[in-house]
Amino acid sequence: MQLASNWDYELPLDLHNLSLAQNLTSQPGMTYIALASNYPNTFKISVILNIIFPTPIPTDFWVTNSSGYFVDNNSNTWTALSNPNNYSPIVSPQADQIYYTNAFSNWAFGLATINSNAPVATVLIDGEFGLGVPATCQNSWAQDPRVIAASPGPLNPTNTIDWFTYCSIRKSNEIVLLANMVRAAVPNRQLYSYYSTYDEALRTGPLWETSWGFNDQVTSNCTDFPAYQSYYQGWPGANWTNGPNAQYYGQYDLLTQYLNCVGFHLAFPQPEPLSYDWESGGWDTTVAGTYNSPIPLYMGFLKCCYTAGMIGGNAGCYALPTNGVNPLNGINNFDVSFPAHNPPFWLAQMVALSQVHALFTHLENFLRNGSLLPGPYQHVLSSDQPAYEFTPRTMPGSNDRVLVRQLNNSNLWLACAWATDGVNTNVTVTIPTLGAVTLLARDCGAVYEMTTANSTLVDVNGLLPTATFAEATPPTNLHVVSGSTNQQKQK
Numbered sequence: 001m002q003l004a005s006n007w008d009y010e011l012p013l014d015l016h017n018l019s020l021a022q023n024l025t026s027q028p029g030m031t032y033i034a035l036a037s038n039y040p041n042t043f044k045i046s047v048i049l050n051i052i053f054p055t056p057i058p059t060d061f062w063v064t065n066s067s068g069y070f071v072d073n074n075s076n077t078w079t080a081l082s083n084p085n086n087y088s089p090i091v092s093p094q095a096d097q098i099y100y101t102n103a104f105s106n107w108a109f110g111l112a113t114i115n116s117n118a119p120v121a122t123v124l125i126d127g128e129f130g131l132g133v134p135a136t137c138q139n140s141w142a143q144d145p146r147v148i149a150a151s152p153g154p155l156n157p158t159n160t161i162d163w164f165t166y167c168s169i170r171k172s173n174e175i176v177l178l179a180n181m182v183r184a185a186v187p188n189r190q191l192y193s194y195y196s197t198y199d200e201a202l203r204t205g206p207l208w209e210t211s212w213g214f215n216d217q218v219t220s221n222c223t224d225f226p227a228y229q230s231y232y233q234g235w236p237g238a239n240w241t242n243g244p245n246a247q248y249y250g251q252y253d254l255l256t257q258y259l260n261c262v263g264f265h266l267a268f269p270q271p272e273p274l275s276y277d278w279e280s281g282g283w284d285t286t287v288a289g290t291y292n293s294p295i296p297l298y299m300g301f302l303k304c305c306y307t308a309g310m311i312g313g314n315a316g317c318y319a320l321p322t323n324g325v326n327p328l329n330g331i332n333n334f335d336v337s338f339p340a341h342n343p344p345f346w347l348a349q350m351v352a353l354s355q356v357h358a359l360f361t362h363l364e365n366f367l368r369n370g371s372l373l374p375g376p377y378q379h380v381l382s383s384d385q386p387a388y389e390f391t392p393r394t395m396p397g398s399n400d401r402v403l404v405r406q407l408n409n410s411n412l413w414l415a416c417a418w419a420t421d422g423v424n425t426n427v428t429v430t431i432p433t434l435g436a437v438t439l440l441a442r443d444c445g446a447v448y449e450m451t452t453a454n455s456t457l458v459d460v461n462g463l464l465p466t467a468t469f470a471e472a473t474p475p476t477n478l479h480v481v482s483g484s485t486n487q488q489k490q491k
Contacts, residue, residue: 007354009315010046010122011036013114017048020110024117036118044121044190047114049182050107051129060096062089065143073132075139091131093170094146097177100130104178112185122191123182124314131171133213134163141167168215175222191312193276194223201228201257217268226275228261230254230305231316232282232293240297240420241399252381253420255304255401262308262372263385274309274367280316281349292345295352296462300418300445302356303459307403307416307447308372308388311364315353317346359447359459366414370405373431390429400427400441413450417441 003009011032013023023029035043053061062070062081069077070089081089114120131137141147150166161169175194182192196213216226232240232254242253265272279302282292293301305313343351360367374386390402399421405414417427417439428438437455440446444462448455 003350003354004043007351008357009350009354010044012046012048014048015050015107015110015114016052016126020113023110023114033114033118040119045114045118046122046124047111047120049123049125050110051126053103053130054106058096058099061091061099062095063092063137063140063144063147066145071140071143073136073140075143090137090140092144092146093131093141093167094144094150095131097173100174100177104181107178108181108185111182115186120186120189122193123186123189124193125178125182125195127175127195130174131167134167137167138163165215165218168218171214172219172222175219179222189224191276192224193227193314195278195314196227196229201261216264220265220268220272224276225311226261226265226272228258228275228277228305228310230258230277230301231280232298232301233291240293240301255301255418255420256380258305259308259388260379260381260385263379263382263388266372266388267385273372274311277305277310277313278316279305279313279353280318281345281352283317283319283346292349294422294443295348296442296444297420297422298349299352299356299462300420300443302353303359303416303445303447304401304403304418306356306360306363306367307405307414309367311360311367312357313353315350317349319346363414363447363449363458366405366407366412370407370414373404373406375404376430390431391427398427399423400425402427402429402439402441404429404431411452413448415439415448415450416445417448418445419443 004011013029013032015023018029024033032043032045036045065071065077067077069079070081071077072088073090111120111123134141179192179194183189186192220226240253240255262275265275281295281298284291302310302313372388373390374388375390377387377389377392379385379387388403390404391398391400399419401416401418401420403416406412407414411433413431413434415431415437419425419441422443424440424442426438427441428436430436434450434452437450439448440457442462445459446462447458449458450456
């Protein structure tokens with residue numbers, strides 16, 4: 001409740017794990033709905049959509065081979081879903097759309113019912129449902145006669161489409177149908193977010209077409225905004241300056257991956273310049289949070305994401321406290337005692353996201369009516385697109401990252417300078433029209449408004465006002481920007 005009333009988080013209702021009746025008539029759902037209905041300017045509802053397919057599920061929803069046997073991901077076959085070996089059925093790319101329509105109508109009904117009691121602001125959906133991806137399903141799909149008749153060249157010489165594009169098209173049929181039903185159920189929502197559209201993080205890399213994702217250019221109508229995923233997992237040898245999962249992604253850090261997604265969506269025939277993202281500073285539960293990001297560095301990353309076009313995010317901390325029980329519903333959750341001056345990491349990173357979000361509500365005009373500048377370099381992962389930053393990013397490269405937006409049809413710029421290694425330092429970049437500018441790159445990020453004559457450091461405190469932070473001396477060329485259109489909070 002405190003996160004909702006003081007830090008602008010929404011009150012969550014979970015249709016995936018709780019029934020509609022539990023959300024409407026039991027605590028805390030009933031309280032959330034009453035608050036959102038009576039105080040809509042303070043409390044807003046978000047709903048996690050149900051993604052459980054209703055029974056009975058028709059046989060032709062699953063992959064079956066030419067003998068009519070079900071096939072699993074290991075190419076095992078069995079005659080019935082009740083087989084005692086407990087094989088897991090695989091959704092066929094050619095599954096009947098009629099069943100999808102009936103299932104999604106059922107999901108949307110619960111959403112519309114909640115919306116009739118209190119306005120639903122946000123609908124979130126976990127994208128890992130229904131049709132899978134070639135990495136895990138291709139061998140099984142290849143045994144389905146319906147897929148053979150409609151699928152890529154290796155199976156059907158008359159069709160030269162590749163597996164990745166084929167399954168993306170089929171997935172699009174599924175999730176766009178769902179999106180249209182969600183939009184009809186909550187026409188006045190603020191956001192419908194499908195998790196996730198992050199497969200382009202490693203676009204042109206060796207794992208792009210075999211990872212857990214789809215071609216976003218095909219599936220882009222499935223969500224109101226692209227939804228990128230950035231999860232800090234500071235395993236040995238990985239941090240903000242290099243790859244979070246070195247065994248898969250090499251040395252490519254999260255911001256480099258993030259900007260690869262941004263560039264991919266900016267290159268669409270109808271560009272998608274804004275995003276709603278899923279962010280996490282880590283969820284390690286070992287002593288001292290060995291693999292969690294320091295909060296200042298996490299804030300610096302978030303400021304870069306907002307500068308790139310992020311308009312909000314889901315605070316992901318996936319190891320929740322288990323030593324406290326909420327008396328309202330009897331389950332383990334966030335009601336855990338801790339010293340007021342020493343909040344647990346899961347709470348600190350949620351406040352960090354809210355703090356950065358609050359900063360950018362004063363700069364929203366730059367996001368809604370501005371453009372991310374390409375910078376002078378090509379992206380290290382995708383040479384066909386700009387880097388969208390002004391510091392060279394080779395491996396190993398600069399640890400100081402500078403992103404710049406320009407307010408359209410104006411001489412107003414917004415810049416973020418971030419020291420990914422935690423060492424605050426001055427960095428000079430050359431911005432078209434503006435020329436050479438020296439900025440202070442900080443561990444927590446530094447956000448500047450600039451004109452051709454003046455510059456100002458917007459987030460002077462850097463961190464939370466109550467935090468202890470030894471502020472480095474700003475460059476001497478900073479001045480207050482006069483006539484800015486972005487000083488008032490955008491509603």
